[in-house]
Amino acid sequence: MIKHTSIALLTAATLLGVAAAPAVAVDPPDRPGLSQTPLPAQLVKDLHGAFGEHRARAIHAKGIVLQGKFEPSVEAKTLSRASVFGGPIPIVVRFSDFTGIPNIPDTAQDASPRGLALKFQMADGSDLDIVSHSFNGFPVASVAEFGLLLRAIAASGPNAAKPSTLDSFLAAHPIAKTFLTAQKPPPESYATAAYYGVNAFLFIDASGSSRPVRYRFVPEAGEHYLDDAALKTKSPDYLSREIETRVAGKPVRFTWYAQLAEPGDKIEDPSVAWPDNRRLVALGVVTIDRIGPNTPQADKALLFLPGTLPPGIGIADPMVTVRNAAYPVSAQERQ
Secondary structure, three states, X not given: OHHHHXXXXXXXXXXXXXXXXXXXXXXXXXXXXXXXXOOHXXXXXXXXXXXXXXXXXXXXXXXXXXXXXXXXXXOHHHHOOOXXXXXXEXXXXXXEXXXXXXXXXXXXXXXXXXXXXXXXXXXXXXXXXXXXXXXXXXXXXXXXXXXXXXXXXXXXXXXXXXXXXXXXXXXXXXXXXXXXXXXXXXXXXHHXXXXXXXXXXXXXXXXXXXXEXXXXXXXXXXXXXXXXXXXXXXXXXXHHHHXXXXXXXXXXXXXXXXXXXXXXXXXXOOOOOOOOOOOXXXXXXXEEEEEOOOOHHHHHHOOOOOOOOOOOEEEOOOHHHHHHHHHHHHHHHOO
């Protein structure tokens, strides 16, 4: 574990100095300020503006760490030559609530979408990290618009005049409004929600051919959510307590799928979900069988870098590069 953590922190230090968000040349008339794409540090600052500065993760601050293994399918190797599909691999898993508020109640409406982050620990000491959440899509198309959304949230507290800055933003961005207002109810368990990769990646096979994919994690237990009556019986930390009890009884499993893009699908726009009829290929099974280290120190040291990839997987959506540079900024703040 120390070996992998050291590599992640070294990568983070490098990214802090070199990565920046791509600029947009011209502002659309209905979206002034779009050309001011935030740098990774500015993006973290915007997250703090929306959720407060808590010396914790800038987003998905409240979570629980578990451990297990990944066993790849035979078909995964035909899609990508990446070493993650070469055999059983130990994994670190972190389930989480949305927002950067470390003590947000699991029962709160703003705690969705839930997060699932995975760290696949290869034999050579490198990692493959995946960051996903329980909503098929993202509120906006670009990092620039995400910064504008966060600033609109920060400017639209309970005492803000109506229509608030957020009201105006959502009126012009119906996908963002859907994201903020149409989340699924709280799940019965972290183990009974499906999780979706936000961005597209390229799977590169042994011949060098590539194909865009998006990730999906489907629970073996099925999807189950709470109605209002059941939710009223739950404690503010029910999800962490439930997953601890569940894993102590038997392993939790998810099937990792790659959704394959077809011509015309939006590859560089994470706000648009691909059609449901796109082919899903089972890449293997994630088995979670024990609780991981959950001290404040261990959680602060755990860093997920979704853009640090092994040969055989590439970046298809440029947002990944910005996210990969922003996460270390947040990690440095919480040390």
